[in-house]
Amino acid sequence: MTEGSTAAVHGAGGAAPSGNLLFGPQPNVAEAAGYPDAPPRMGFFTDTSVCIGCKACEVACKEWNAVPEDGLELTGMSYDNTQGLGADTWRHVAFIEQRKPLGGQEPGVHHGGFDVFEAARQLGASPSSPGPGATAPPPESAPAGAPAGEISPVSPDGRTELRWLMSSDVCKHCTHAACLDVCPTGALFRTEFGTVVVQEDVCNGCGYCVPACPYGVIDQREGDGRVWKCTLCYDRLGVGMEPACAKACPTDSIQFGPLEELRERAAARVAQLHAAGVTDARLYGESPDDGVGGDGAFFLLLDEPEVYGLPPDPVVTTRDLPAMWRHAAMAAASLAALGIASFVRRPR
Amino acid sequence: MSGSDVTRGGVGGSQPGRDALTGARGGRGRHRRRRGRGEQPMVPEARFSSYYGKPVLNKPTWKPLDIAGYLWLGGLAGGSSLLAAGAQATGRPALARAAKLGAAGAISASLAALVHDLGRPARFLNMLRVFKPTSPMNMGSWLLAGYAPLTVAAAAAEVTGRYRMLGAGATAAAAVLGPAVATYTAVLISDTAVPSWHEGYREMPFVFAGSGASAAAGLALACVPTGQAGPARRMAVLGAALEMGTFQLMKRRMGLVAEPFEQGGPHKLLRAAELLTAGGAALSALAGRRGSRPLAVAAGAALLSGSAALRFGVFHAGVASAEDPKYTVVPQRERLRTRAG
Numbered sequence A: 001m002t003e004g005s006t007a008a009v010h011g012a013g014g015a016a017p018s019g020n021l022l023f024g025p026q027p028n029v030a031e032a033a034g035y036p037d038a039p040p041r042m043g044f045f046t047d048t049s050v051c052i053g054c055k056a057c058e059v060a061c062k063e064w065n066a067v068p069e070d071g072l073e074l075t076g077m078s079y080d081n082t083q084g085l086g087a088d089t090w091r092h093v094a095f096i097e098q099r100k101p102l103g104g105q106e107p108g109v110h111h112g113g114f115d116v117f118e119a120a121r122q123l124g125a126s127p128s129s130p131g132p133g134a135t136a137p138p139p140e141s142a143p144a145g146a147p148a149g150e151i152s153p154v155s156p157d158g159r160t161e162l163r164w165l166m167s168s169d170v171c172k173h174c175t176h177a178a179c180l181d182v183c184p185t186g187a188l189f190r191t192e193f194g195t196v197v198v199q200e201d202v203c204n205g206c207g208y209c210v211p212a213c214p215y216g217v218i219d220q221r222e223g224d225g226r227v228w229k230c231t232l233c234y235d236r237l238g239v240g241m242e243p244a245c246a247k248a249c250p251t252d253s254i255q256f257g258p259l260e261e262l263r264e265r266a267a268a269r270v271a272q273l274h275a276a277g278v279t280d281a282r283l284y285g286e287s288p289d290d291g292v293g294g295d296g297a298f299f300l301l302l303d304e305p306e307v308y309g310l311p312p313d314p315v316v317t318t319r320d321l322p323a324m325w326r327h328a329a330m331a332a333a334s335l336a337a338l339g340i341a342s343f344v345r346r347p348r
Numbered sequence B: 001m002s003g004s005d006v007t008r009g010g011v012g013g014s015q016p017g018r019d020a021l022t023g024a025r026g027g028r029g030r031h032r033r034r035r036g037r038g039e040q041p042m043v044p045e046a047r048f049s050s051y052y053g054k055p056v057l058n059k060p061t062w063k064p065l066d067i068a069g070y071l072w073l074g075g076l077a078g079g080s081s082l083l084a085a086g087a088q089a090t091g092r093p094a095l096a097r098a099a100k101l102g103a104a105g106a107i108s109a110s111l112a113a114l115v116h117d118l119g120r121p122a123r124f125l126n127m128l129r130v131f132k133p134t135s136p137m138n139m140g141s142w143l144l145a146g147y148a149p150l151t152v153a154a155a156a157a158e159v160t161g162r163y164r165m166l167g168a169g170a171t172a173a174a175a176v177l178g179p180a181v182a183t184y185t186a187v188l189i190s191d192t193a194v195p196s197w198h199e200g201y202r203e204m205p206f207v208f209a210g211s212g213a214s215a216a217a218g219l220a221l222a223c224v225p226t227g228q229a230g231p232a233r234r235m236a237v238l239g240a241a242l243e244m245g246t247f248q249l250m251k252r253r254m255g256l257v258a259e260p261f262e263q264g265g266p267h268k269l270l271r272a273a274e275l276l277t278a279g280g281a282a283l284s285a286l287a288g289r290r291g292s293r294p295l296a297v298a299a300g301a302a303l304l305s306g307s308a309a310l311r312f313g314v315f316h317a318g319v320a321s322a323e324d325p326k327y328t329v330v331p332q333r334e335r336l337r338t339r340a341g
């Protein structure tokens, strides 16, 4: 994977990068894309540790952007029936259930010796539970075997670990966006906010961007032929409003703002979570040194990225494009030589 | 929930394999384990996590017939242009005629396939509204915009017998662009996140070059009298050797992501490609020695279909690699582990 190509792209030195790099840190994407007085780069910080899986973001996105319905199916795999990002899903809330405690978790299901099931069964039937007004049996009347003062075990071996991970996924608005790089029509473009947007009046539906995206975000809409994805609400940004999903998020799991500020906020949040004992907390996509030069929309995750359906180490495919062109040129030369060799002597 | 009922008596009705387990090596992705007759896996089964076995990538939306056909026809055209120019220079009129017509026909059909595959075919010309070296499809469009008219001019001059000088010039110019037409398609598919396409970017252009040469040779063998088909026979053998040799090299280099080439439908196609190409090359040599037309026609048909089978095999293997999270997650994890030291 790592060949001379990286060095070739970085050019000599590799100091303060300017112009269109294919790979590596790029502190000023909008300027490199040709906006002289660009506003600060805007993005999302999705803090999944406070996501409650309400899907308000999915709904708000569909509403604001008039994204068509794309099947009302029940997957049966989890509470997630949206399944993944695509042409008609620009926000997707992943749902994961794990046998693992959330660090420092206060489950809040402490029964204190009180058994609700038993109490319910006794309701109105037993003299100690004659009906409304007298629902609490004396602690010693709890049935044998019910653990006093503990959480009811949820697994046969008595373990009580359980956590739900929820995460609202979205287009990453990559610093080096493969979709944008490979688009042959220029339909995909970089906005002054440093985001990546499709111009639906230019896209000819060649579909090249679809397999180019290392995150599986952009896709072709059936019956329409063109591709669609999150625009980071380009229309709302233009008039100084925040994107619909961030606006709708009731827990501020989705935070919108200048990328620099979000990165600071995210670093502080990780430190806070680590201090609270949630050692699983980590940032994903925030580093300008990663394979796509950092994401404009990055995440705080509580497990490995692949658990959420995210690639653990995505690399923009065009990083290797100079090497690809070189190899293709050599192959073309070989083919020409092969052609000449076929004629040099008359076989008979 | 993960499909189990939590009761006071414990957990009942649990459905194994539905849990999203913890960590990088937690669960095993649910992937088809079809493997050709008793073949050994190239890499030991890897354990990895995924989101309910769902793919990380969105798979290509390209229609197999259009795009695999486009790859094949591009190679056929590029190789034919070489044969046309060589035949013209060495005075083999029948070979030149077949190759010129073949190049023009193949490239026209491939353009038609490309346009047909677009979600908005009427916007085809949007491909030429920018000049964008980071987009192989854009570069390819410009290349074809130059190449296709040249082949058509060469073929038209050949058929009508007029403007011979112009026709000769067009033939020569098409031969200069031809090899690029045959190999750029490898960059086209490699410049994606599709594991089994991207990881082969070093050798794929050579595979496609060989495949294009053998297809062009096949067409010539099928259409040209044996006396003039000598160069086509040599091209068949050289092209087949280049294609098969570099394909083996590519698979060896790719590691885990070579697996989709060895499984299921793609494997059958690629096996057929191997047999047809090797058989076609051998037959063509034999046909040359015996001077037998029927043998030459059979060799030509085998080479043409072998080249097509290769493109379809590569196409479907790529799609399969995008559909299975294993090929995205495991190599990336491996990379992270190596980097961490």
Ligand code: SF4
Pocket: A171, A172, A173, A174, A177, A178, A179, A180, A196, A212, A213, A214, A215, A216, A217, A218, A229
């Ligand atoms: S490559 Fe994918 S994630 Fe990155 S900007 Fe394009 S669609 Fe979004």
Ligand code: SF4
Pocket: A179, A182, A183, A184, A185, A186, A187, A188, A198, A202, A203, A204, A205, A206, A207, A208, A209, A210, A226, A227
């Ligand atoms: S489908 Fe549209 S946006 Fe995607 S690469 Fe093709 S022209 Fe560009």
